[in-house]
Amino acid sequence: MLSTRVLGLAPSLRQAAFAPARNQVLKTVIRSSIARRSVQTQSLKPEDGTTILNNQRLLRPSSPHFTIYQPQLTWIGSIFNRATGVALGALLYGFSLSYLVAPGTFDSVHVIEFVSGLPDAVKYTGKFLLALPFSYHSFNGLRHLAWDAGKFLTVKGAYSTGYAVLGATALSSAYLAFM
Structure with a gap:
């Protein structure tokens, strides 16, 4: 190898090794000597494909x-946010459909009469x-709006705002229940 580099024969040897005419003959010989495998396929019904x-x-x-x-505060908070969104949507649509049906x-009059007849513990728990x-x-x-504005995006910021949301939720829920 070193002698071909010293003598300057490397480019001409590369050219001879990769010449198109000789290379094509070599490819044809290799292709004909390798045994071909046949691939068998079978047609399936769509439900068979689904079963497989x-x-x-x-x-x-x-x-x-x-x-x-x-468990981390961030993913527990995310799950709870989705669950509360679904719950609020279900309450809205449930009451709206109930109002349309009956x-x-x-x-308002019947709902207020029904709630006024409940015990105080049930009222406050329900509220x-x-x-x-x-x-x-x-x-x-x-x-989330603060995050969209680029605020509190660090781990410390996410946890501090998470705890602030939990505290504000507890205080405002208690205030709204006993209002």
């Missing part, structure tokens, strides 16, 4: 996310349970 896919999914390992990670039963998701979702929405 579902069986393959059952064999996949599941992610151990809940079993190996320590407007005489779910009007607290209604105020909690509203308060949390509202304060966490303000937290």
Whole structure:
């Protein structure tokens, strides 16, 4: 190798090794000497493909996310924010549909009469349970608006605002329940 470099033969040897005419002959010889494998396929009905896919999914390992990670305020808060949003939406649509179905039963007068007949403990518990998701979702929405503005994006900022949201939620829920 060193002698070809010293003598200046390396470029001409490379040119001879990679010449198109000789290279093409070599490729043809190699292709004809290698045995070809035939691939067999079979047609499946769409439901058979779905069955095979579902069986393959059952064999996949599941992610151990809940079993190996320590619970953190950020992802617990995210889950609770989504749950409170769903709960508030379900309450809104549930009451709206109930009012459409039976407007005489779910009007303001009947709702106030029904609630006034309940014991005080049930009233305050119900008000607290209604105020909690509203308060949390509202304060966490303000937290997300601050994040969208580029504020509190550090780990310390995320945790401090998370604890502030929890504190504000507890205070405002208690205030709204006993108001």
